[in-house]
Amino acid sequence: MEKSLRFYMLALILLFCGTGCFNGEPLSLPSGEKNAVGMIRTSRKGLAPVYAPLAEQIVSDFDLSEKDGIGIDLGSGPGTLIIELCKRTQMHWINADINPNFFPNFYRQAEENDAGHQVSAIFADAHSLPFRDNYADIIVSRGSYHFWEDRVLAFSEIYRVLKPGAVAYIGRGFSRDLPVETAKKIRAQQGKKMKYNVDEKANELSNIMSKLGIKDYRIDRPKPPGSENVNYGIWIEFHKP
Ligand SMILES: C[S@@+](CC[C@H](N)C(=O)[O-])C[C@H]1O[C@@H](n2cnc3c(N)ncnc32)[C@H](O)[C@@H]1O
Structure with a gap:
């Protein structure tokens, strides 16, 4: 495999698995954490007024x-x-x-x-x-x-x-x-x-x-x-x- 291709594949693996994040969002959160993230978002957006x-x-x-x-x-x-x-x-x-x-x-x-x-x-x-x-x-x-x-x-x-x-x-x-x-x-x-x-x-x-x-x-x-x-x-x- 070409060296640069290997580098990109490794970078992708690290991105998805190593950090556990995608686009700054955790890939999988326990439900309590997920509920909190969702409600915090709602309280700052739709419910803010x-x-x-x-x-x-x-x-x-x-x-x-x-x-x-x-x-x-x-x-x-x-x-x-x-x-x-x-x-x-x-x-x-x-x-x-x-x-x-x-x-x-x-x-x-x-x-x-x-x-x-x-x-x-x-x-x-x-x-x-x-x-x-x-x-x-x-x-x-x-x-x-x-x-x-x-x-x-x-x-x-x-x-x-x-x-x-x-x-x-x-x-x-x-x-x-x-x-x-x-x-x-x-x-x-x-x-x-x-x-x-x-x-x-x-x-x-x-x-x-x-x-x-x-x-x-x-x-x-x-x-x-x-x-x-x-x-x-x-x-x-x-x-x-
Ligand atoms: C829809 S949110 C409302 C949050 C906040 N009061 C607001 O208006 O922005 C419902 C909240 O009730 C909490 N909750 C649900 N069951 C509860 C319980 N048995 N005792 C204490 N809090 C509870 C949840 O964790 C969550 O924070």
């Missing part, structure tokens, strides 16, 4: 701008909501997620946004939260609860971890101030996979509250003017007395 208005709404609805204390974002993944919450509060925010592959990128993003001192990350399964009773001043979660297998158990864990007087805001979708055109565009990009019956989901959440004996709750279905045919998602706010 969602987080700032949601953080704005949470801070205003729950009066967080002057508050100290601990906030948990359960299933925060890339942690983009936390970064936006850090910009608007002095609180310490914890990214509690079952997939720790998100954490290095999350810490990097926090540092880049001057919020490194305001965040932590912990491996956490919603069904058995690694926090003591009465720990958090607020627990939020976006786009995660529908992955939890035993939602009654997971919501009971959230309730256990809330401080007396604290609030949880858990759900999926968008905040009420997300512009309708933006919401439409995101839903169009998501296609069928994000189609669900909001009435059914509202019933499910109410049933969970009644099973847990939680009386102080509100189902939130954002419907800004002009959003009649756009699914803004479903949220539940509940308080621990």
Whole structure:
């Protein structure tokens, strides 16, 4: 075999096998890593406009701008909501997620946004939260609860971890101030996979509250003017007395 041809073949073998990369992308990733890479990408592209208005709404609805204390974002993944919450509060925010592959990128993003001192990350399964009773001043979660297998158990864990007087805001979708055109565009990009019956989901959440004996709750279905045919998602706010 000609010397130069041998050189090219060796270079190709090294490229595919030695580095394990193709076009800068790993050739095969464990599923946790793959999910993290995919969700980080989505949070930076299609979903990017969602987080700032949601953080704005949470801070205003729950009066967080002057508050100290601990906030948990359960299933925060890339942690983009936390970064936006850090910009608007002095609180310490914890990214509690079952997939720790998100954490290095999350810490990097926090540092880049001057919020490194305001965040932590912990491996956490919603069904058995690694926090003591009465720990958090607020627990939020976006786009995660529908992955939890035993939602009654997971919501009971959230309730256990809330401080007396604290609030949880858990759900999926968008905040009420997300512009309708933006919401439409995101839903169009998501296609069928994000189609669900909001009435059914509202019933499910109410049933969970009644099973847990939680009386102080509100189902939130954002419907800004002009959003009649756009699914803004479903949220539940509940308080621990
Ligand atoms: C669709 S992503 C949403 C991420 C983020 N909240 C957002 O809105 O950008 C769902 C997240 O829920 C996490 N998750 C799924 N099941 C979980 C569980 N049992 N406990 C904690 N986190 C979970 C996933 O690892 C993932 O980060």
